[in-house]
Amino acid sequence: MRAMVYRGPYKVRVEDKDIPAIEHPNDAVVRVTLGAICGSDLHLYHGMMPDTRIGHTFGHEFIGVVHAVGSSVQNLNVGDRVMVPFNIFCGSCWFCARGLYSNCHNVNPNASAIGGIYGYSHTCGGYDGGQAEFVRVPFADVGPALIPDWMSDEDAVLLTDACPTGYFGAQLGEITEGDVVVVFGAGPVGLFAAKSAWLMGAGRVLVVDHLDYRLEKARTFAHAETFNFTEHDDIVLEMKKQTDFLGADVAIDAVGAEADGNLLMHVTSAKLKLQGGSPVALNWAIDAVRKGGTVSVVGAYGPLFSAVKFGDAMNKGLTIRANQCPVKRQWPRLFEHVKNGYLTPSDIVTHRFPLEDIAEGYHVFSAKLDGIIKPLVVPSAA
Amino acid sequence: MTDLTGYTPHKPPLPESPEQLRARIPGWGVDLSPADRPSHPKLDFRDDLTGAHWEFPERQPEKWPRERSVEHQFLTPVFGTAQPPRGVAGALRRLSYARFSEARAAHWLLLLAADRVDAGGAHLRSLLTLHPDNPVTETGVKGELTHHGASSRLGKNRADVKHQLLDPVIVAGPFVAAAGAGIGAAKALAGALRR
Numbered sequence A: 001m002r003a004m005v006y007r008g009p010y011k012v013r014v015e016d017k018d019i020p021a022i023e024h025p026n027d028a029v030v031r032v033t034l035g036a037i038c039g040s041d042l043h044l045y046h047g048m049m050p051d052t053r054i055g056h057t058f059g060h061e062f063i064g065v066v067h068a069v070g071s072s073v074q075n076l077n078v079g080d081r082v083m084v085p086f087n088i089f090c091g092s093c094w095f096c097a098r099g100l101y102s103n104c105h106n107v108n109p110n111a112s113a114i115g116g117i118y119g120y121s122h123t124c125g126g127y128d129g130g131q132a133e134f135v136r137v138p139f140a141d142v143g144p145a146l147i148p149d150w151m152s153d154e155d156a157v158l159l160t161d162a163c164p165t166g167y168f169g170a171q172l173g174e175i176t177e178g179d180v181v182v183v184f185g186a187g188p189v190g191l192f193a194a195k196s197a198w199l200m201g202a203g204r205v206l207v208v209d210h211l212d213y214r215l216e217k218a219r220t221f222a223h224a225e226t227f228n229f230t231e232h233d234d235i236v237l238e239m240k241k242q243t244d245f246l247g248a249d250v251a252i253d254a255v256g257a258e259a260d261g262n263l264l265m266h267v268t269s270a271k272l273k274l275q276g277g278s279p280v281a282l283n284w285a286i287d288a289v290r291k292g293g294t295v296s297v298v299g300a301y302g303p304l305f306s307a308v309k310f311g312d313a314m315n316k317g318l319t320i321r322a323n324q325c326p327v328k329r330q331w332p333r334l335f336e337h338v339k340n341g342y343l344t345p346s347d348i349v350t351h352r353f354p355l356e357d358i359a360e361g362y363h364v365f366s367a368k369l370d371g372i373i374k375p376l377v378v379p380s381a382a
Numbered sequence B: 001m002t003d004l005t006g007y008t009p010h011k012p013p014l015p016e017s018p019e020q021l022r023a024r025i026p027g028w029g030v031d032l033s034p035a036d037r038p039s040h041p042k043l044d045f046r047d048d049l050t051g052a053h054w055e056f057p058e059r060q061p062e063k064w065p066r067e068r069s070v071e072h073q074f075l076t077p078v079f080g081t082a083q084p085p086r087g088v089a090g091a092l093r094r095l096s097y098a099r100f101s102e103a104r105a106a107h108w109l110l111l112l113a114a115d116r117v118d119a120g121g122a123h124l125r126s127l128l129t130l131h132p133d134n135p136v137t138e139t140g141v142k143g144e145l146t147h148h149g150a151s152s153r154l155g156k157n158r159a160d161v162k163h164q165l166l167d168p169v170i171v172a173g174p175f176v177a178a179a180g181a182g183i184g185a186a187k188a189l190a191g192a193l194r195r
């Protein structure tokens, strides 16, 4: 089969690999029909995630057709059209049993702090991902779901990560009616967080980024007020001015480890790997939210320490909520929202790259060229 | 926004009423009640075990000694087998897993070092194959031409353009090092032949 492989920081190519085998009785092998590149993949692509091995196939957002199933699989049949959450999870450990699907304890020997994720380095379990023609799907009876007839492929693939994660980001903000919500980052995750904040009754939604074309999308797609942080000396101060000097009720970090806005922070983390991530957006969130407010962190950080302004968080009495999104737990409600037109996931898709051109796709998405917001990946045989 | 002259108990007024918001934004407030939001409460026992028909899954066969965090009691029953540790990078990785918990910076710094060794070695090895690393195709820089590299950046006030200049340095680093190593090896060989 053809598969994207990592060749070192900023380098990927497409190679021939063996079709994955069933390695456990509850495995399935899925033939990928549509995939996507996520902002998280950029952290791998830039060499920031420890234990990203040469030859690794990335990709945790994909849908496909069941190609083979292991002997204990009961809920799926060969030929089923399935959407697969980005989390790999067992369904039965202490964490899964309580709904923390993104924190499964049975699927990632490499780290106890992190669950399993497709194509996300050995630190997330050492599973090859779905930017390929086929992918191994562990716990086939637990993770995947049949794609409902009414759902489009593009909506389905966005429901494997970006859309549920954005909604989850808003949810972790514990929004109450009339809250002022600031979202840092107008990528796919931030856009869905901003849109979802309204569903939870937000009174104002403010989105901060430095890419005008994405802020434009935040206005049209997510009905938000927007702020380009390069146009303000101090974006935190601007947020205070916007909120009668109290601060926002809720701040959401939808940027993560490669935040811009402070060259030193960016270079020490994204380029030199001396920090687990550039905490610029997280620090802005901590400083822009009001005392007693909530900071929701869905932007991803590496396992090393970062220079977070914890004193401010402590003195302000903040609630900080964070996690990888437990995608499947979000699905039933989000399917309703998609059906009702309250969430329109595929509206943010801007690019579709054939798998063979994925190196170009990574470059364009990483360098944010051509108005890119969400790139999809179309496998050769799809 | 408002002309508040002091810090009072009141929440500053919002520009739009709930009725206005509901009219402007499809679905405004449908998940106002936390009970309607998924993943709420955070810990919520699932009697059906989410489709799992086991309390502890069967164990996947371990075909080679699988490296694992010392913070795990045992090898997890299911694990990835994508790239088994190999060579010097593999040895560094095994050492990091065997010796340091996830709490130790040394664990992660060793893994990052192994990643760099892995990349350099893979690059050198690729030069001996029919499919050597190609810095042009693998970095996707063609995208600069096909996807408006210049006009996407010029006059756009972007904060990331400054450090994008560093990207080629990171990419070229291993190639320069490989060229250096190649020249060194050639010199050594020449020296050996002369003797």
Ligand SMILES: NC(=O)c1ccc[n+]([C@@H]2O[C@H](COP(=O)([O-])OP(=O)(O)OC[C@H]3O[C@@H](n4cnc5c(N)ncnc54)[C@H](O)[C@@H]3O)[C@@H](O)[C@H]2O)c1
Residues within 6 Å of the ligand: A038, A039, A040, A041, A042, A043, A161, A162, A165, A184, A185, A186, A187, A188, A189, A190, A208, A209, A210, A211, A214, A229, A254, A255, A256, A257, A258, A259, A260, A261, A280, A281, A297, A298, A299, A300, A301, A323, A324, A325, A373
């Ligand atoms: N928690 C989860 O389950 C989960 C799932 C998916 C993605 N993520 C993470 O969410 C983050 C965003 O993902 P994405 O796909 O939207 O990525 P993306 O790269 O497309 O978007 C990030 C955006 O942040 C902007 N930005 C950079 N610095 C900023 C700053 N200081 N302030 C405000 N905006 C800034 C960028 O210009 C960009 O538009 C990533 O860190 C990703 O790893 C987490």
Ligand SMILES: [Zn+2]
Residues within 6 Å of the ligand: A038, A039, A040, A041, A060, A086, A161, A162
């Ligand atoms: Zn993702």
Ligand SMILES: [Zn+2]
Residues within 6 Å of the ligand: A089, A090, A091, A092, A093, A094, A095, A096, A097, A103, A104, A105, A106
């Ligand atoms: Zn589990």
